[in-house]
Amino acid sequence: MTRLLALLCIVLLTGCAAPALRGTGDLGLVIERASGQVTLVDTSRREPYARIDGFGDLSHASVVYSRDGRYAYVFGRDGGLTKVDLLEARIVRRVLQSGNAIGGSISQDGRIVVVQNYTPGGIKAFAADTLELLSEVPAEYAPGSFSKVVGLADLSGNRFAYALFDGGEIWVTDFSDPRRPQTKRYPAGLQPYDGLVTPDGRYYLAGLFGEDGVALLDTWQAEQGTRRILANYGRGEEKLPVFKMPHLRGWSMAQGNAYLPAVGRHEVLVVSASNWREVGRIKVKGQPVFVIARPDGRQVWVNYAFPDNGWVEVIDTLSGKVVHTLAPGKAILHMEFTPRGEQVWISARDDNKVLIYDTASFAKVGEFAAQAPSGIFFTSRAGRTGF
């Protein structure tokens, strides 16, 4: 009897060792690319609360969240898809779904995680709960020819848009029936290298590496097909030295305009979202990489490619001018705003630090150590399209 009770107590003790209850709305994840680890963070306490390893190659990693905000899906460069429980701070499942991947996305209903692959070129759909493979769409743009897939973005109705680098096309795949995806194809241009969807989920844009200009698809009227905008956007005739092709994901919408990094130039371009025409250019310190709007659109924060990657500048969208310049640390790779924009978290890879700034006063309000931090992703992305 005594032994039985003792045993019961041990069982119970184990059961009781569960982490404390907490909300997930103020949590996030920082990629530590060098060590294949992630650090879990709390934006209310402004500090990390756990570190997890075993993620493989996290260079160029990205993250999406389950609709309840509890689970992060981490997409690694090596084709690893890892599901992380932010509450228990552990990996719950991990699959090596290809040899060479470049990010993923989650469906509007939160049930399907889709990964885009270079080799073999195509996309794969997984059940968000179990990571079971549901279906795949090989990017076979011509008989026997498969393309790298880039710029995967979620659309309404469990559809996903993406671009074929080698195929020169934009594809939209509908996973309403996850095991029988339906795909439509649209011409894009030479070598689309990245893509994004506007925050309302309406416009899909693909930047071109092989020529200037951007391919635009109005997904609300996809039957009208793609059109070309920003004819001069790209490397240009002179083929300027481009230290890093900016991610299109670095674009932002603010106050009815799109703010985007010029390619090869020390400029941020301002484009009207109503007609997609350029309405202005803002001189900045270097070749912009990320041009990220504070959630209210009043400020746009910009970081830069080498050799200017120690600077961050803040553009006031009301005056159209740079109003503040920061030097947060060495090799600034990414910036993430809290949902209501009162803080921005900045990763300084070569200082092995994440820095936290108050976006109203520009005062540093916190920092912590992280190993070569790159991407920072907060759970508020769970409720947004194209994140």
Place this chain on the structure above:
Amino acid sequence: MTRLLALLCIVLLTGCAAPALRGTGDLGLVIERASGQVTLVDTSRREPYARIDGFGDLSHASVVYSRDGRYAYVFGRDGGLTKVDLLEARIVRRVLQSGNAIGGSISQDGRIVVVQNYTPGGIKAFAADTLELLSEVPAEYAPGSFSKVVGLADLSGNRFAYALFDGGEIWVTDFSDPRRPQTKRYPAGLQPYDGLVTPDGRYYLAGLFGEDGVALLDTWQAEQGTRRILANYGRGEEKLPVFKMPHLRGWSMAQGNAYLPAVGRHEVLVVSASNWREVGRIKVKGQPVFVIARPDGRQVWVNYAFPDNGWVEVIDTLSGKVVHTLAPGKAILHMEFTPRGEQVWISARDDNKVLIYDTASFAKVGEFAAQAPSGIFFTSRAGRTGF
């Protein structure tokens, strides 16, 4: 020894009775006005998971959320401010902060909950964690004259905007120092009856009961003061019978336009958010109460005042036409979209039901019983301004 172990087991069992870990991103709360209860809901399972009572008078109740999404702050008509733990499904604290209140708001940093009161007229600030009273701002617009306060909305920098019904002014109070609030006053017009802030937190608008038109304050340039827009918006010269003054909170922004309920007319007005001029009117079935945009702005859902309060219509913002009509139940009081807009939850007070629709197919995908449900509030509001 046996007894000791047995005791230990009981203690542990009690300790183990804690609710299971879960994310809070897909949770919400339904007000059951008649019984002073709330029902807690899960938008992933599409079902309620708990019911809590003891909220007092919940007519005209509203809710805001802590930034972690764990706690709801319920504002009752009787001045009750109740903090609810969505994970433990219990009331953690309740204060009767006035005799007659009409809703509240939470600061950008999530640390301050502010309540607006009719009697005594003014606002009060409470610590979000403890509900300790931090400070109050009596709405004394002239010596000895206090005004009802309406239209309280959160702005950036822990500021709050609100309107004085009797004072005819818009006030903006800065709680950067929560115990020493600083207030600025702006003229509004005769009897502002409600107000709202645009989703970007920039424009504060106050509707007028005593005259036509709307008072607009650009809070990014508040020094420029208020101006009057929509000169014909209101009850008009003929003083049409108005069954219910529509809540301004029923306004929505979609695709660069504001959609708002006409007063006393069977119309939804479309107003350009760039110049605040009317650009169109859409005929609808009744006097609109809530005109709510799906998060992507493609659809606007409309409900109506008595006697048309059994109808819901869906406007397609691309065509500007009503594309679908539903009769979900008796006395439709409120509608709430899931964060990414795939579902809308609708309260049918006199059917004692909440109905769940797929916004793409318009198919009913769920329903459950609730006692005279009114407001529906999801935790995704925690990450948004003006909600």
